[in-house]
Amino acid sequence: MIPYGTFTFFLIAFVLLIPVIILGLQGKRSRIYNGLSTLVMIELIFSSDKHNLFGQTWLSVQFINFILYILWQVAIILYYWKSRAKNNTFSKFFIVIVLSILPLVIVKIAQSSLIGASSIHFHESKVVELIGFLGISYITFKSVQLLMEIRDGSIKxxxxxxxxxxxxxxxxxxxxxxxxxxxxAKDDQKIPSGMQYHQMLLKAVHFIMIGFLYKYIIAYLIQVYAINPLMLDFNGFTTKWLYMYAYSLYLFFDFAGYSLFAIAFSYIYGIQTPPNFKQPFKAKNIKDFWNRWHMTLSFWFRDCIYMRTLFFLSKKKLLKSQFAMSNIAFSLNFIIMGIWHGIEIYYIAYGLYHALLFIGYGYYERWRKTHPPRWKNQITTIISIIITFHFVAFGFLIFSGKLF
Incomplete structure (x- = not known):
C-alpha cells in the first residue's frame, strides 16, 4: 500500500495512533506500542498481492527485502562504531560507505537498465519490487549520514x-x-508535556489539512486538467512550454503534500521531523531555490557530497583557486544527485544543468561585488523571482524526460 496514497491508509494509521495521541496528551509515551504500531504500518506499506511468499500477502518480497536491508545497515553502522577507536582510517570508512550504498546502486542500475525509471512520483517498477523496496534511497541516505557523523566524531x-x-x-x-x-534521538529521548504535545497535535492536523489541499486537490486538478490534456498531443514548442509550467507545479504540490503528511504523522509520534519545502517558487536565485526545495535532500547532498569534496580538494591543494574547487564540488554534487534519480540521460542532464546554473550564478556573484546594482526594490525582486522560476521550471522539463 502506497503511503498516504489511499483513504484506507489514513484510516488505519489514525486508528493505530489513537493510543499514541491519548498518551501524548497526558505527557506520556509507550515505546513498546510505538514500535508495534510502526511495525504494523511497515507491514501494511510493503504488503503485496503479487510478490509474496507462500501466498501470504503480509509476507511480501519487499517486506523481506526491507528487513534484510535494515539488518545490513545496522550491522555496518555498529561495526564501524565499535571499530572506529582502534582503526578509524579512511580506507575502512570508504569500505563501509561502499557497502552501505551498494544495494541502492544495484537497484538503481537494474531499474534504469531493464525498465527505466518513471518521473511520476511513487511509481515502482517490477525490478524494484523484486530486488528492492519502496524508500530504499532514503534509508540509505540516513545510514550514510550516520556513518559520516560517526567518523567526524559528532555522534557520542x-x-x-x-x-x-x-x-x-x-x-x-x-x-x-x-x-x-x-x-x-534528541526528540525521541525527550517526552513532551501534555501541553507541548497538544500544540504538536494541532500542528499535525494543520499539516494534514494543507497536505490534502496540495496533493489531493491542487495536484490532482493540475494533472487532470493540464498534464493529461497536454500529453494527448505532445508536439510543438507551445505544448512543451505549457507542460513545463504544469509539470513544475504538479511536482511541487504532489511532493510537498506528501511531505506534510509525513511531518504530521511524525509530530503525532512526538518527533519534529524538519520541513522539506519553504515556498521554493519565491526563490530569488538558484542558490536560494535549493535552500527552499526538498531541503532535507538538498542539505544532505551539501553536507555529504559538496562540503566533503571541497574539504578534500582544499586539503590536497589540488588547485590554487578556492572558487574553482568550489565549482568542481558543485559539479560533482549535482551530477551525483542526477544519477541518484536514475542513469537515464535526462536525469544526468538535469544534474549537469543545475551544476551549470550554480557555477554561472557564482560568476555573477563575483561580478556583482564590483558592479553593485543601481536599483534594488520590490520590482527587481519580483523580476529575480520570475527569472529564477523559469530556469528551475526548464530544469524540471529536462527532468521529466519530455524535452526531446
Whole structure:
C-alpha cells in the first residue's frame, strides 16, 4: 500500500495512533506500542498481492527485502562504531560507505537498465519490487549520514534499537523528509508535556489539512486538467512550454503534500521531523531555490557530497583557486544527485544543468561585488523571482524526460 496514497491508509494509521495521541496528551509515551504500531504500518506499506511468499500477502518480497536491508545497515553502522577507536582510517570508512550504498546502486542500475525509471512520483517498477523496496534511497541516505557523523566524531552514542527506530521510522520511510540521527534521538529521548504535545497535535492536523489541499486537490486538478490534456498531443514548442509550467507545479504540490503528511504523522509520534519545502517558487536565485526545495535532500547532498569534496580538494591543494574547487564540488554534487534519480540521460542532464546554473550564478556573484546594482526594490525582486522560476521550471522539463 502506497503511503498516504489511499483513504484506507489514513484510516488505519489514525486508528493505530489513537493510543499514541491519548498518551501524548497526558505527557506520556509507550515505546513498546510505538514500535508495534510502526511495525504494523511497515507491514501494511510493503504488503503485496503479487510478490509474496507462500501466498501470504503480509509476507511480501519487499517486506523481506526491507528487513534484510535494515539488518545490513545496522550491522555496518555498529561495526564501524565499535571499530572506529582502534582503526578509524579512511580506507575502512570508504569500505563501509561502499557497502552501505551498494544495494541502492544495484537497484538503481537494474531499474534504469531493464525498465527505466518513471518521473511520476511513487511509481515502482517490477525490478524494484523484486530486488528492492519502496524508500530504499532514503534509508540509505540516513545510514550514510550516520556513518559520516560517526567518523567526524559528532555522534557520542549509538544504540542498536535507536538505529533501527531511526532508519525504519514509518512516517518518512518512502520519500523523506531526511532526518538526522542526533536530532531524531534528541526528540525521541525527550517526552513532551501534555501541553507541548497538544500544540504538536494541532500542528499535525494543520499539516494534514494543507497536505490534502496540495496533493489531493491542487495536484490532482493540475494533472487532470493540464498534464493529461497536454500529453494527448505532445508536439510543438507551445505544448512543451505549457507542460513545463504544469509539470513544475504538479511536482511541487504532489511532493510537498506528501511531505506534510509525513511531518504530521511524525509530530503525532512526538518527533519534529524538519520541513522539506519553504515556498521554493519565491526563490530569488538558484542558490536560494535549493535552500527552499526538498531541503532535507538538498542539505544532505551539501553536507555529504559538496562540503566533503571541497574539504578534500582544499586539503590536497589540488588547485590554487578556492572558487574553482568550489565549482568542481558543485559539479560533482549535482551530477551525483542526477544519477541518484536514475542513469537515464535526462536525469544526468538535469544534474549537469543545475551544476551549470550554480557555477554561472557564482560568476555573477563575483561580478556583482564590483558592479553593485543601481536599483534594488520590490520590482527587481519580483523580476529575480520570475527569472529564477523559469530556469528551475526548464530544469524540471529536462527532468521529466519530455524535452526531446
Amino acid at each position: 552514542e549509538v544504540n542498536f534499537w535507536k538505529i533501527i527506530q531511526f532508519i525504519s521510522f514509518f512516517p518518512t520511510i518512502s520519500s523523506g523528509p531526511i532526518d538526522r540521527y542526533k536530532r531524531f
